[in-house]
Amino acid sequence: MELKRQITLGQYVPGKSILHTLDPRIKLLSSLILMVVVFLIHSVTGYLVMLGVLMILVFLSRIPVRYFINGLKPILMLLVLTVSLQVFFTKGTSEPLFQWWIVKVYQEGLVAAVFILLRLVLLVFSSSLLTLTTSPMRLTSAIEFILKPFSYLGLPTSEISMMMTIALRFIPTILEETDRLIKAQSSRGAEFETGNLFKRLQGLIPILVPLFISSFRRADDLAIAMESRCFQVGIKRTQMHPLVFRSVDFLSFGLFLTILLLIVLFF
Amino acid sequence: MFRTRRLVLIGLLVAFSIVLETSFAVPIIPAAPYLLYSPGDLPILFIAYLFGFAPGLIAVGIKAVVFVLIRPPDPVPLYGLLMHFLASSAFVSVFYFFSRKKKVFHVVLGLALGTLARALVMVPANIFLTPYYLSTIQAPPGWTMEQYVSSVRKSIWPVVIPFNLIHSGANSVLFFLMKLALGDRLSSYLFKKDIH
Numbered sequence: 001m002e003l004k005r006q007i008t009l010g011q012y013v014p015g016k017s018i019l020h021t022l023d024p025r026i027k028l029l030s031s032l033i034l035m036v037v038v039f040l041i042h043s044v045t046g047y048l049v050m051l052g053v054l055m056i057l058v059f060l061s062r063i064p065v066r067y068f069i070n071g072l073k074p075i076l077m078l079l080v081l082t083v084s085l086q087v088f089f090t091k092g093t094s095e096p097l098f099q100w101w102i103v104k105v106y107q108e109g110l111v112a113a114v115f116i117l118l119r120l121v122l123l124v125f126s127s128s129l130l131t132l133t134t135s136p137m138r139l140t141s142a143i144e145f146i147l148k149p150f151s152y153l154g155l156p157t158s159e160i161s162m163m164m165t166i167a168l169r170f171i172p173t174i175l176e177e178t179d180r181l182i183k184a185q186s187s188r189g190a191e192f193e194t195g196n197l198f199k200r201l202q203g204l205i206p207i208l209v210p211l212f213i214s215s216f217r218r219a220d221d222l223a224i225a226m227e228s229r230c231f232q233v234g235i236k237r238t239q240m241h242p243l244v245f246r247s248v249d250f251l252s253f254g255l256f257l258t259i260l261l262l263i264v265l266f267f
Numbered sequence: 268m269f270r271t272r273r274l275v276l277i278g279l280l281v282a283f284s285i286v287l288e289t290s291f292a293v294p295i296i297p298a299a300p301y302l303l304y305s306p307g308d309l310p311i312l313f314i315a316y317l318f319g320f321a322p323g324l325i326a327v328g329i330k331a332v333v334f335v336l337i338r339p340p341d342p343v344p345l346y347g348l349l350m351h352f353l354a355s356s357a358f359v360s361v362f363y364f365f366s367r368k369k370k371v372f373h374v375v376l377g378l379a380l381g382t383l384a385r386a387l388v389m390v391p392a393n394i395f396l397t398p399y400y401l402s403t404i405q406a407p408p409g410w411t412m413e414q415y416v417s418s419v420r421k422s423i424w425p426v427v428i429p430f431n432l433i434h435s436g437a438n439s440v441l442f443f444l445m446k447l448a449l450g451d452r453l454s455s456y457l458f459k460k461d462i463h
Contacts, residue, residue: 091409120404123342143332163274163278164281164332164333166274167281167285170282173282200293205441223272233270
């Protein structure tokens, strides 16, 4: 049994482009607005213009396009299925462009297929643009900032942010440990991919128990290490690299919003 | 609510939950191979069992957000995030409410009712949210919202309810077996004092 190797910490590609250096809060907000705008546009032309804008952003990020195309791989089946459904099941009003046996392809079907393909590609590209240019730790800081108003309602926002940081930091470590345990159990003849669900669950126990125990042990060690460095829950924490808005962040955000507004108005 | 060791352990168990969610996902309903079972809720159940309702619910939220951050991009990430949060929080909340006394009977009752709660919550969640997801990806094409709603309604009994019952039922069995296997270690952890 091989663990899925695609669990990398985000898809972050380190770099020094203007998109990398922009404030993560601005990028997160822009990404969300971009996704909303994708749903506001109802024409292929509008989507093509948006794709053009996104390609400019991809160019500015200085990240090879293949990284963005790789982001489409996990939804390749969904793309193929959705596009095929549009092409073969959309009924047209005019004569079919192509006809073979019961298969009829209409112009409306092709247009609908291009439309939905562009919509899905735009949605994936807009979230890729965020995760490829922003490290998970900076994204966590952005989420902590967004959650800050809720601290007045009693939500422990800085604790939530710390837990998120710990979770992100330890995913690779736990993944490696799980992989090692699976290999150790497999070498003793354990089967993880055969049998019914109950058999598989039984097979998981010898892996889960040591993982839980090591989590408890690691939590003790890490807590002692943190407290010996004067970490305390409930007191205001400072950051080594605090997030600071710069004028370039506001300028970029303003320009981006203007472009999106123009696209929505004209398409 | 949190002390350092609790905070660290919750962070680690969330990481563990994400590893389980992504590494051990298997389809269980042949009619819906896109719905995957994974034991990802198991560490979250332990968080609720050890530390209470609020930490359990916060852990569900953190898991859903971190999951979106680390997974390959999804065309509609908010849909997955929301469904994930609703399913796990229904299960964990009801489980915590009934198993507070930590007796075997109460734990079993909490697991059984939590399983039912998840299945029940996911019925309206699917009826209200999934049609929007389907219309976003337009599958099948050219359908009206009423048609998407009706197709989701048709899948409630054969797909949604059995999937959620099997998913949470399997996690309940695992939780119970794990609780027996961990035994004293868990109870000693419950009463361990924090440094601060």
